[in-house]
Amino acid sequence: MSKQSKAPAQEKEKKPHKDRDHHKEKEEEKSSNMSIKTILTFVCLGIACCVGYKGYLETRVNTPFDSQKVVTKTGLAVPEIYWGSYRPGTYFGLKTREPYSPVMGLMWYFPSKLGFNGEGIRHWCEQGDNLEHYAWSQHDGKTFGIQNIVDGPVVFRTSFVKRIGGTNGGDWTARIGVYPNGDALEDETISLVFYTAIEPQTNKGKLAPSTFSHITGVVGETKELGKFVVKYHNISGRIVRESYLSVEAKGLQLLKETIVTTLRVVPDKSTGTRHLVLPGDLTQFKEQQMAPNFVATQLEVTVPFEMDVVFESGSFIDRPNTLSGHVYERELLQRADSFHKKFENTFELKKKNFTDEYIDFAKIVFSNLIGGIGYFYGASRVQSEHTQTPVPYWKAPLFTAVPSRSFFPRGFLWDEGFHGLLLASWDLDLELDIMSHWFDLMNIEGWIPREEILGQEALAKVPEEFVTQINSNANPPTFFLTLRYIIQNYIERLTEEDRLGALERLYPRLVAWFDWFNTTQTGPLPGTYRWRGRDAKTNRELNPKTLSSGLDDYPRSSHPTDDERHLDLRCWIMLGAGTLAEIAKLLNRESYKYMDTFAYLFDPKLLDQLHWSEDLQRYADYGRHTDDVALKRPPPPPPPSRPSPQEMVRVVLTEPRDRLVDTTFGYNSLFPFFVHGFSSNSPRLLKMLTDLRNPELLWTKFGLRSLAKKSPLYNQRNTEHDPPYWRGNIWINMNYLALEALNYYRKLEGPYQQRAQDLYVELRENLISNIYSQYVKTGYVWEHYNPKTGKGQGSHPFTGWTSLVVLMMAEKF
The missing domain is CATH 1.50.10.10 (Glycosyltransferase)
Known part of the structure; x- marks a missing residue:
């Protein structure tokens, strides 16, 4: 066969190979497309998951x-x-424990002293009102309360009594009495405003004015309370003029403003005087009549005067009598008698030989906390x-x-x-x-x-x-x-x-x-903890605040970093672990996890390794720190610019380094003592007791100051606008913890037992006598006390943790 005749045969043999190659290319292309799609799918899924x-x-x-x-x-x-006095921000107010409860409350003012923008109207508790005194004298937290308020020439006595009955919360009555403070007032009148209000735009009820016994009261209804009425009874005294307001208020925070903007001046032709009155029902003057959510009754009265505000539930169908007049007085006396007996049974202050004056003080302080x-x-x-x-x-x-x-x-x-x-x-x-x-x-x-x-x-x-x-x-x-x-x-x-x-x-x-x-508050090393929230970038603060610690401006390391170790937080965690272990045992749960954590954090060798300063013999925080800082005002720019004075900024005079913040000694240093972190024969305990009594450190005749006099930032401002807060002032919650620890060690047999006993007796006496004497002088207990004079400082009344003075008196720890 010739070569020519073979050629077509060879070409025929090659053709199938070309088809296979083409098919293979197609498959590879398809596979590649699928791979891309798969990748894209996974990418999309990843993005979606992210x-x-x-x-x-x-x-x-x-x-x-x-x-x-x-x-x-x-x-x-x-x-x-x-029901209860659950509106602590008002001088006198009541509400229920419901999300959208109606609120009842009292305002008052002297017509002759009312300012243009409502200055002089008392409603919310305000330090700027400069009242000489206001405090619950008795309050049991459940059934009744009695409060005294001194406002210049008058003394108020507000009280309330609750009566259970029906299916919608029962009745209550509040008595509002206003009396001369000292010499009798001549021709002085005072305007009392008692109101009922519902939060707007909640559709949680309805109110309307209604007249009972010639004084405008309220009829209302809510889902929880059902139908109810609020009536006013004149117990004694003269009402010069009565007026009322029925209106849609824009918010519970604007009730006083609503009164101010609606007051009208009405001349009295018979006497030639003018009266400030409320204008009545304002909803009827709107184009579309609206249901009021704020109804207030104003009584301009002469002093002395007493009235009862009577709330009656429509569901109380077998009510024996109206809780007013002599019925109210009898009920109030019974509740007060029960309160006095329970107070003595609980705190045993008579058995501890406190005088009646001290016991009355303790009742007031306690009543203000629970009230x-x-x-x-x-x-x-x-x-x-x-x-x-x-x-x-x-x-x-x-x-x-x-x-x-x-x-x-x-x-x-x-x-x-x-x-x-x-x-x-x-x-x-x-x-x-x-x-x-x-x-x-x-x-x-x-x-x-x-x-x-x-x-x-x-x-x-x-x-x-x-x-x-x-x-x-x-x-x-x-x-x-x-x-x-x-x-x-x-x-x-x-x-x-x-x-x-x-x-x-x-x-x-x-x-x-x-x-x-x-987990979230741990520090850089095992067994260490760090408060979050410090501002590492600020240059306005001498020492960046640690608000989360509760000790606010108490000095920590000068330059916050993630490597800080905070002593107090470590001790709080140790206390939490020990307490949780006890609760687990009580509930028959596994407690070993928390006992192990407690034992680990209780280890004195680990505590010393992380927080003990051998040089200064004290416990301290650790962090990036320098004491050599100051607040200085930046120099003004050159003329011709005339800018306003610039705010002072922090100037670092010596670079910080990682170290214990051991030049600072104060409340934070005491935390291992607070949580009973020493054995009864520990030399650390002896050092702590010695330092406690040192007047150059924390000891004063008024209590333990928060920061030692020798500490670099003692009594220093943190910014030019922020006076020292936890930098020397005496705080009662920390002093209570110190007394509790002294009480623990004075009962624990050991070589320092008597020293703990002596310190306990002296510190307890100093605290109680100063808080009481400041109350007598000022009419209040205070947020903190001056370490030099014992004078009450900060906000007042501060019957939060300062009320722990009652437990100090009762020796309950």
């Missing part, structure tokens, strides 16, 4: 903790505390590192005491643990209810906001910069202090079925709370 996870992280800060609520009964289910319990509802504003802007927490109620009715009329987390020591002594169920409300505010991370600003009235009292709560910032876990106190003093009561049930519901949240602290 976006989803980011969204998940964003929502954690305002997602509630996933377990049974601790509060299982509230509102009408607990009728004995349904300052408030019920709030609303949503906090919170932020995390995963949210670009603040977001709302979920709406929730809070039942809590407050530090100060004038300056801090809202809930503070670390304050409430100290309040609970006194409240648990009086009424354990009441304290467990308060604690339960706080722990129901826990989010899924185990975090509780350190400051709760719930509702219109609370928000109106807080500067904008303090409203947002950051979820990385802690606050001392003082509820472990409360629980330790309860277990040590009231274990028999705690193991009763209802209370043990509350503890069972609390337990998972206590675990989550402790775990949150023990």
Whole structure:
């Protein structure tokens, strides 16, 4: 066969190979496309997962903790505390424990002294009102209260009594009495305004004015209260003129402003005088008639004068009589008698030979703490590192005491643990209810906001910069202090079925709370802890504040870093671990985990290794620090510019280095002592007792100062605008912890037992006598006290943790 004849055959043989190659290329292309699609799919899924996870992280800060609520009964289910003086920010106000409760309250003013913008109207507790005194003299937290208010030429006596009955919360009556202060007033009148209001835009009820016994009262109805009436009875005295207001108020925080803007001047032709009156029903003048949410009755009266404000529930159909007049007086006397007996049974001050004057003082201080319990509802504003802007927490109620009715009329987390020591002594169920409300505010991370600003009235009292709560910032876990106190003093009561049930519901949240602290607040080394929230970039503060510690401007390391070790936080965690172990045992749960943590943190060798200064023989924080800092004003720019004076800034004169902050000695240095961290024969205990009594360090005849006189920042301003706060002033909560520790060591056999005993007796006497003497001089107890003079300072009345003086008197630790 010729070559020519073979050629076509060879070409035929090659053609299938070309097809296979082409097919292979197609397959490879297809495979490549699939790979790209697969990759793109996975990329998209990854992006979606990242976006989803980011969204998940964003929502954690305002997602509630996933377990049974601790509060299982509230509102009408607990009728004995349904109504109360739960508006601590007002001089006198009442409401229910419901989210959108009607509020009742009192305002007053002297017509001859009323300012153009309403200056002179008393409503919210304000330090600027400069009242000589206002305080509950008796209050049992449940059934009644008696309060005295001194305002220039008059003395008010406000009281209330509750009566259980019906299905909607029962009745109550408030008596408002106003009397001359000293010499009788001549031709002086005073205007009393008592009101009922409902939060606007909630559609939670209706109000209307109605006349009873020639004085305009209120008829109303809400879902929880049903139908009710508010009546006014003139008990004694002369009413010069009566007027009323029925209107739509724009908010509960604007009730006083509503009164101011609606007052009218009416001449009296018979006397030639003028009267300020309320204009009546303003809703009828609107184009579309609106239902009022604010009804107020004003009585211009001569002094002395007494009236009863009677609230009656429509569901109380078998009411034996009206709670007014002599019936009211008899009920009030009975409640007061029960209060006095219970007070002595609880605190035994007569047995401790206190005079009647001291006992009356103790009753006033205690009554102001329990009478300052408030019920709030609303949503906090919170932020995390995963949210670009603040977001709302979920709406929730809070039942809590407050530090100060004038300056801090809202809930503070670390304050409430100290309040609970006194409240648990009086009424354990009441304290467990308060604690339960706080722990129901826990989010899924185990975090509780350190400051709760719930509702219109609370928000109106807080500067904008303090409203947002950051979820990385802690606050001392003082509820472990409360629980330790309860277990040590009231274990028999705690193991009763209802209370043990509350503890069972609390337990998972206590675990989550402790775990949150023990993970998010850890320091750089094992066994170390660090408060978050310090500003490492500021140049305005001499020493950047540590608000989360509760000790605010107490000096820490001068240059905040992630390598700091904070002594007090370590001790709080140790206290929490020990207390949680005790609770676990009580509930028959595994406790070894917390016992191990407690033992690890209790180890004195580890504590010394991390926080002991051998040079100065004291415990201290660790961080990047220099004492050589000062506040100086920057030099002005050269002419011709004429700027206003620049704010002072911090100047670092010597570069900081990593070291113990041992030149600072104060409350923070005492924390190992506070948590009983020494054996009875420890030389560290001897050193601590010696330093406590040193007048050049913390000792004064008024109590222990917060910072030693020899510390570099003693009594120094933190900025040119911020006076020293925790830099020398005497604080009663820390002094209580010192007394508690001295009480512990004076009962513990050892070589320093007598020294602890002597210090305990002397410090207790100094604290009690100074707080009492300042109360006698000023009419108030105070936020803190001057270490040189003992003078009360800061906000007043401060019947939050300063009320611990009652437990000092009772020697209850």
